[in-house]
Amino acid sequence: MRPWELLGMALATVRANPLRTVLTMLGVIIGVSSVVTLVSIGQGTSEAIAKQYESLGTNLLTVNLMGNGRATNLNYDDMMALENTAGIQAVAPTVTKNGTTVKYDRDEETYNVVGTNDRYLEMQKGEMADGRFLAQADLDFRNHVAVIGSEVAEQFFGKDDPLGEEINISGYIYTVIGVLQPKGSNTSGTSLDSTVFVPLNTMQRDFKSGSIRMAYVEAASSDSVSRVQAVLEAFLYNQFKSSNGYNIFNSSELLSARTTASTTMTNQLVSVAAISLLVGGIGIMNIMLVTVSERTREIGIRKSIGAKRRSILLQFLVEAAVISGMGGFVGLAVGVALSLLWPLFNPSQATSISVNVSLYAFLFSVLVGIVFGLYPANKASKLKPIDALRFD
Amino acid sequence: MNMIELNDITKTYTRGQEALHILRGITLHIAEGDFVAIVGPSGSGKSTLMNTIGLLDTPTSGSYVLDNVPTERLGDNGLAELRNRKIGFIFQQFNLLPRLTALENVELPMIYGGMAARARRERAQQMLEALGMGERGQHKPSELSGGQQQRVAIARALAIAPSLILADEPTGALDSQTGAEVLELITRLNEQGNTIVLITHDSHIAASAKRVVTLRDGAVIADERLAPQPESRRREAVS
Numbered sequence: 001m002r003p004w005e006l007l008g009m010a011l012a013t014v015r016a017n018p019l020r021t022v023l024t025m026l027g028v029i030i031g032v033s034s035v036v037t038l039v040s041i042g043q044g045t046s047e048a049i050a051k052q053y054e055s056l057g058t059n060l061l062t063v064n065l066m067g068n069g070r071a072t073n074l075n076y077d078d079m080m081a082l083e084n085t086a087g088i089q090a091v092a093p094t095v096t097k098n099g100t101t102v103k104y105d106r107d108e109e110t111y112n113v114v115g116t117n118d119r120y121l122e123m124q125k126g127e128m129a130d131g132r133f134l135a136q137a138d139l140d141f142r143n144h145v146a147v148i149g150s151e152v153a154e155q156f157f158g159k160d161d162p163l164g165e166e167i168n169i170s171g172y173i174y175t176v177i178g179v180l181q182p183k184g185s186n187t188s189g190t191s192l193d194s195t196v197f198v199p200l201n202t203m204q205r206d207f208k209s210g211s212i213r214m215a216y217v218e219a220a221s222s223d224s225v226s227r228v229q230a231v232l233e234a235f236l237y238n239q240f241k242s243s244n245g246y247n248i249f250n251s252s253e254l255l256s257a258r259t260t261a262s263t264t265m266t267n268q269l270v271s272v273a274a275i276s277l278l279v280g281g282i283g284i285m286n287i288m289l290v291t292v293s294e295r296t297r298e299i300g301i302r303k304s305i306g307a308k309r310r311s312i313l314l315q316f317l318v319e320a321a322v323i324s325g326m327g328g329f330v331g332l333a334v335g336v337a338l339s340l341l342w343p344l345f346n347p348s349q350a351t352s353i354s355v356n357v358s359l360y361a362f363l364f365s366v367l368v369g370i371v372f373g374l375y376p377a378n379k380a381s382k383l384k385p386i387d388a389l390r391f392d
Numbered sequence: 393m394n395m396i397e398l399n400d401i402t403k404t405y406t407r408g409q410e411a412l413h414i415l416r417g418i419t420l421h422i423a424e425g426d427f428v429a430i431v432g433p434s435g436s437g438k439s440t441l442m443n444t445i446g447l448l449d450t451p452t453s454g455s456y457v458l459d460n461v462p463t464e465r466l467g468d469n470g471l472a473e474l475r476n477r478k479i480g481f482i483f484q485q486f487n488l489l490p491r492l493t494a495l496e497n498v499e500l501p502m503i504y505g506g507m508a509a510r511a512r513r514e515r516a517q518q519m520l521e522a523l524g525m526g527e528r529g530q531h532k533p534s535e536l537s538g539g540q541q542q543r544v545a546i547a548r549a550l551a552i553a554p555s556l557i558l559a560d561e562p563t564g565a566l567d568s569q570t571g572a573e574v575l576e577l578i579t580r581l582n583e584q585g586n587t588i589v590l591i592t593h594d595s596h597i598a599a600s601a602k603r604v605v606t607l608r609d610g611a612v613i614a615d616e617r618l619a620p621q622p623e624s625r626r627r628e629a630v631s
Contacts, residue, residue, distance in 0.1 A: 005503055016491045301487045304448055305548070306476020306504040308469045386448040389487070 010319040014326070021323060024287045027280025028327030028365045029334060034273035035361045036335025036353070041342060042266025044351035046259050053255040059089070059219040060123060061229060062249040063236070065212060074212050074239060076200060080117075082217070085231055087224035092119040093215040095203055102196060103168040104156040111152055112195045113169055115203030123216045126192050129153075131163045131178030138199040145202075146174035149193040150182040167196075172206045174198060225250060277361075280327065281368035288320050288376035299380055300388025313381035320373025321366055328365025332358055394457075395556055395587045396422040396445060401454035403440050403610075414440045415451065416610040422589065422603075424555075425622040427582040429590045429598035432607035439560070441607065442591045446479055446558045447471045459555045476504050480549030482578075484561035486541040488533040494520065494544045495529035501552045512551075519547035523577070539570035546577060557581060559590045563597060575600055585622075 014021045065074060079093050095115040102111050120126075121133040129150065138145050146167060153162050162176045174196075183192045200212075219228040229248055236246045292299075299312055335358065339351045403415040414437045422428050432438045443449035444456065447463060450471075456463045459478055466474065480501075481487070488497045495516050502512035520526050523543040533541050542562065549557055559578060563571030579600050582588045590601060598604045602619035605612055 005509075012491065297487075298489055301489060302500070302504075303472065304446070304475060304481055304487070305501040306472055306552075308472040308504070310469075311504060384449075386443050389448065 006314050006318045007322070009315055010322040013319055014322055020287065021326075024284055024323055025280075025327030025330065027283040028277060028324050028368065029280075029331040031273060031277030031280045032328045032331025032361045032365050033335035033338060034276060035270055036332060036358050037338040037342070037351075038266060038269045038273055039357045040335070040339035040351040040353045041349065042262060042269070043354050044343075044349065045262045045266075047352050048350050049258050049262060050255065053251055058252040058255065059222050059225055060251045061217045061219065061225065061232065062251070062254075063215045063217060063232060063246065064249070065214065065236075065246050067211070067245050076204075076212065078239075079212065079215055082231070082235060085228075087220050087228045087231070089218040089220045090119040090123060091215060091217050092116050092123050093200060093212040094120070095200055095212055096214065097170075097203070097207060100170055100196075102152070102170075104165065107156055109152075109155055111149075113203065114195055114197050115200040116197060117200055119218075120197070120216070123218050124192060126183055127181040129179045129181045130161075131176070133178055134197060134199055139201055142202045142205060143199055144172065144174045145177045145199065147178040147180065147197040148176055149180050149191070149195045151191070151193040152196060153179045169196065169198070170207065222252075225252070274364075277365060277368060280365075281324070281372040284320055284324055284369055285372035285376060287323075288316065288373055289379070291319075292316065292376045292380040295380075296383060296388050296391040299383050300385050300391065303383070303385035304389060309381040312383075313377045316377035316380045317370060317373045320377065321369040324369025324372075325362075325366040327369075328362040331365065332362050335361075393424050394421045395424045395426070395459055396420065396589070397455075397457040398445070399455045401441075401444060401451045401456065403437070403444065403449070404452045414610050415444070417454070418607075418610070418612055420605065420612065422587065423621050424587050425582075425585055427579070427588045427590070427600075427602045427619075429592060429601035429604045430607060431592055431595060431598045431604060433593065435609075436607040437610040438591050438593075438607050440610075442558065442560050442589070445556075445589060446481060447475050472504075476501060477552060478555040480552070480554035480557045482542070482545055482549050482557065482559040482562045484564040486533070486538075486545045486565070488541055488545055488548075490533055493530050493532055494525060494536065494547075497533070497544055498548045498551050501548060505552055516547070516551060519551050520544070522550075523547050537570075538566050539573065542566060542570075542574050543577070546574070546581075550581070555587065557586050557588045559588065561592055562590070563592075563594075571597075 074093075076093055079091055082088055082091050093116065097113045097115075099110050100113040102109055102113070114120075116134065117139055118134050118136050121128075126133075131147070133147055134145070137143070146169070148156075148162065148167075156162065156167065157165065162179055165176050166173050167176060168174075180192055217228060217232060219225045229250060232248050236248075237243060240246060302312060336353060339353050342351045343349060398418055398420040401415055401418045402413070405412040405414065418441065430438050430441060440449065444451050445458075447458070458474065461474060461478075463471070463474065488494075489500070492500070495513070498516035498519055499512050502515065507515075517526065517529060520529055523546060525540060525543050525547065528536060528540060528544070533544065536544065542565075557578075562578065563574050566574060575597060578588060578590065582602075588601075590597070592598055599618070602617065602621070604614075604616045604618060606614035606616075
């Protein structure tokens with residue numbers, strides 16, 4: 001028998017029982033579409049993470065200072081002295097006060113206030129929409145000036161020009177000198193858009209919150225990142241007299257760690273989805289077994305007019321493969337549709353459809369049909385024509 | 393020349409301790425071109441004999457040569473191939489596949505015989521036309537009357553030009569009028585040179601045959617010739 005004749009026979013049977021076929025396919029549809037969708041989401045997340053770090057530059061090192069018993073604080077000038085070390089391009093220490101009340105006119109909002117220096121903007125790849133960023137002179141003179149994120153500007157000033165206006169940060173008056181372009185969240189999850197930036201030592205004096213908790217250090221080139229890291233380790237060890245109380249993150253390490261985390265998560269989700277594909281396969285086997293006993297007489301008739309074992313075996317096998325393959329195809333379409341629609345409902349969550357994985361999921365669904373169709377098909381082929389004909 | 397040579401065929405079923413002897417040493421030779429009716433009351437073993445002749449069931453002992461092919465040593469596939477090439481079945485219940493059209497049903501043995509799609513479609517249409525069913529090719533069996541279904545089944549049986557036509561109560565599910573028509577059709581097939589074995593319990597139907605073999609309790613008790621054995625005239629071109 002020729003392959004397309006088998007295919008024709010299988011399609012005829014599948015068409016004869018549309019409802020049952022669809023129900024049988026359901027498991028495979030759900031399995032394939034969830035694999036495709038989850039992989040798209042996972043891949044989208046990984047790509048988004050990579051992009052975030054790319055925009056930040058992989059030359060950036062982040063130093064967190066938790067403090068330990070001996071020393072809890074680092075001096076701003078000591079830190080800035082690191083800039084004279086070979087391989088270090090810039091240092092931007094920060095002091096952060098989260099959830100600070102900021103007032104303008106009668107509006108009162110809660111924002112993060114960050115005290116830093118002029119290096120910060122470039123290291124975070126931020127851009128000015130209007131005015132200027134903090135300058136060295138603002139730190140030298142402890143100026144009461146502020147640069148505000150785009151959300152802050154929108155909230156307080158709407159379409160009005162914020163430059164030169166005065167805002168009240170926890171009782172101290174600062175003059176707005178610049179507005180940032182919208183940028184979205186950065187790697188540590190904080191958004192420049194909803195932050196107010198002031199000169200570091202103005203903030204230290206006003207809020208008596210002297211501790212520098214975090215500093216960004218930019219290496220001159222990606223080759224010098226590890227050397228800079230070693231220099232920082234040595235410097236901090238010397239300051240803290242211990243390896244406790246601080247840690248240093250390397251952007252590229254962080255990137256790979258987060259990508260790995262996202263990949264692991266995706267793999268776990270996909271495994272669960274793959275299990276549903278397997279359950280779908282068992283569903284196909286179930287229905288095929290029912291079909292075989294229902295069609296015992298048909299098998300008998302076919303055998304009596306000369307169908308060989310192999311013909312019957314292939315007929316049922318192709319039928320199972322057609323059902324699961326069709327399910328796989330529908331699942332693929334549903335998965336692609338879901339992947340495309342997903343960002344509409346979750347704007348922050350990008351998806352990226354993987355052609356390879358989609359193809360594998362589809363082929364796997366066909367394979368599932370063949371594997372789980374094997375037992376029923378074999379059972380059908382082994383029926384004796386005389387027993388099959390007698391069956392009612 | 394004999395189309396069928398059954399020699400000392402027995403069929404025994406064992407049910408627990410008990411052995412059930414369905415066929416007790418049947419020897420029967422049927423000539424090519426003959427028309428043989430096998431009659432007997434129910435339980436006489438005629439169905440089992442028919443299944444044996446039709447290669448649907450294998451005997452417990454004895455030898456069976458069909459059209460010069462010894463069948464004892466054939467496996468499942470060999471038997472399937474022989475059924476496909478040499479035997480055309482006509483069943484009491486027609487046994488058409490309900491989901492296929494009349495035309496597709498007639499095509500089925502040719503599909504298993506490996507005939508090309510176009511050739512077999514043409515031949516199936518020809519067979520239907522020869523049986524007066526040319527207009528009904530696209531009907532499903534459920535849309536046809538009993539007599540029409542049996543004609544489709546006969547077309548299917550003839551499609552592969554079998555050496556032997558095996559009819560099991562072919563009129564059993566039809567009213568007497570259509571039954572008579574089908575019987576006439578079978579008689580005509582015999583006149584055209586086909587070897588026919590007909591199983592029936594009805595002596596009127598058996599009377600159309602040239603030879604009547606009567607079974608009882610798994611043995612031949614009478615073998616009567618009603619019309620002369622035909623000369624062997626067919627199959628010169630076939631190896």
